[in-house]
Amino acid sequence: MPASVFDYRFWLLAAVFCLAIAGCFRPQMNAEQDRPELLFVIDITGSMNVRDYGVEGNLHSRLDEVRLKLKQTLARLPCGSRAGLAVFSERRSFLLLEPVEVCENFAPLSATLDELDWRMAWEGDSYITKGLESGLEIADSLGVSLVFLSDGHEAPPLPAAQSEIGHMMLQGEAQVRAQTLNTQTAAAREGASEKMAGLIVGVGGRNPSPIPKFDETGHQTGFFGADEVEQENRSGPPPADASSREGWHARNAPFGASAATGNEHLSSLKESHLRTLATAHGMTYATLGGSGALTESIISNAKKHKVLSPIQLAPYLAGLAWVLLIVFYLSAYLINRTAGARRRLHPAANFSRRRGKPVSFTSLRRFH
Numbered sequence: 001m002p003a004s005v006f007d008y009r010f011w012l013l014a015a016v017f018c019l020a021i022a023g024c025f026r027p028q029m030n031a032e033q034d035r036p037e038l039l040f041v042i043d044i045t046g047s048m049n050v051r052d053y054g055v056e057g058n059l060h061s062r063l064d065e066v067r068l069k070l071k072q073t074l075a076r077l078p079c080g081s082r083a084g085l086a087v088f089s090e091r092r093s094f095l096l097l098e099p100v101e102v103c104e105n106f107a108p109l110s111a112t113l114d115e116l117d118w119r120m121a122w123e124g125d126s127y128i129t130k131g132l133e134s135g136l137e138i139a140d141s142l143g144v145s146l147v148f149l150s151d152g153h154e155a156p157p158l159p160a161a162q163s164e165i166g167h168m169m170l171q172g173e174a175q176v177r178a179q180t181l182n183t184q185t186a187a188a189r190e191g192a193s194e195k196m197a198g199l200i201v202g203v204g205g206r207n208p209s210p211i212p213k214f215d216e217t218g219h220q221t222g223f224f225g226a227d228e229v230e231q232e233n234r235s236g237p238p239p240a241d242a243s244s245r246e247g248w249h250a251r252n253a254p255f256g257a258s259a260a261t262g263n264e265h266l267s268s269l270k271e272s273h274l275r276t277l278a279t280a281h282g283m284t285y286a287t288l289g290g291s292g293a294l295t296e297s298i299i300s301n302a303k304k305h306k307v308l309s310p311i312q313l314a315p316y317l318a319g320l321a322w323v324l325l326i327v328f329y330l331s332a333y334l335i336n337r338t339a340g341a342r343r344r345l346h347p348a349a350n351f352s353r354r355r356g357k358p359v360s361f362t363s364l365r366r367f368h
Contacts, residue, residue, distance in 0.1 A: 012328040019321040023314040031308045035080035036302035040133040043150035045126035047267040049212045052205035067113045072291035079103035080307040090123035091130035126155040145302040146198035151271030159236040199301045200278045202287045208266035224265045232260035
């Protein structure tokens with residue numbers, strides 16, 4: 001039997017070869033893992049056309065940014081995850097694709113995102129609160145978690161009373177929830193919170209920007225002016241400061257006699273409003289940042305289901321083969337270095353061995 005068979009370096013190389021061959025067959029094993037189940041509801045109302053993403057001179061719309069980030073997020077979700085798509089306009093959400101496995105169906109999911117357009121909206125209004133509730137109902141019927149992406153811009157604006165309630169909730173969430181939901185039992189509230197679990201993702205910049213205006217062919221004709229949008233919702237009770245307005249009369253002019261003014265023709269991320277909605281429905285709020293952070297927020301706040309997910313073993317086999325190769329070359333380097341040091345310490349012995357003569361103690365003394 002060759003002496004090399006007894007050399008451990010031979011077995012190191014043999015192991016590397018076997019690992020490389022095994023990796024070529026792409027072995028895998030199945031393991032039970034948690035995977036998220038999601039329904040993405042995307043706001044396609046007019047304010048989502050505002051261009052406040054990108055760099056100056058090359059800005060793109062909020063809807064474009066949502067499409068981009070969602071495609072990146074879908075690519076980051078682990079195989080076995082399920083995702084569906086829906087759009088929001090007016091006061092309800094509309095289901096486009098029921099949840100499907102993201103890896104096998106990435107192409108149709110990505111293609112559907114590419115085709116999303118503001119012209120798919122069936123009305124010009126934007127009742128965010130009602131759209132969120134509609135999305136929650138759809139998600140609950142499908143048994144998945146909701147991811148609602150919106151800038152929070154209500155059109156027409158919220159009534160004064162509802163805006164004040166939202167401010168109260170931000171100041172004291174627990175107290176207001178107890179007052180407004182006092183007809184529900186604790187068990188019912190817990191069940192509703194579990195049923196409505198999910199994430200609200202805020203979209204848009206924090207600085208007000210003009211809202212583009214388009215003609216019937218989809219070409220931009222300018223931006224909405226202050227006189228082209230409703231600046232105040234005058235349904236319901238007037239705001240607390242109404243009595244200080246010009247021409248105010250408790251019965252005949254409860255909102256004052258002058259026309260409403262405001263900045264509703266400009267749009268920005270309505271973060272406080274979206275946070276209020278998230279609190280009211282037991283959801284989590286996040287902003288549309290990088291796709292990595294968005295994916296982490298989605299996974300951590302989503303309902304999970306157990307799946308037998310295949311785990312590819314080839315990367316692990318390749319890693320082990322690299323480790324063995326490093327050990328092989330490192331050991332060879334150390335052996336050669338040690339042998340060289342010995343030759344430098346005993347040159348006469350090395351010389352005698354090269355000539356094939358035995359080395360004796362006498363010859364070493366004679367050499368020195």
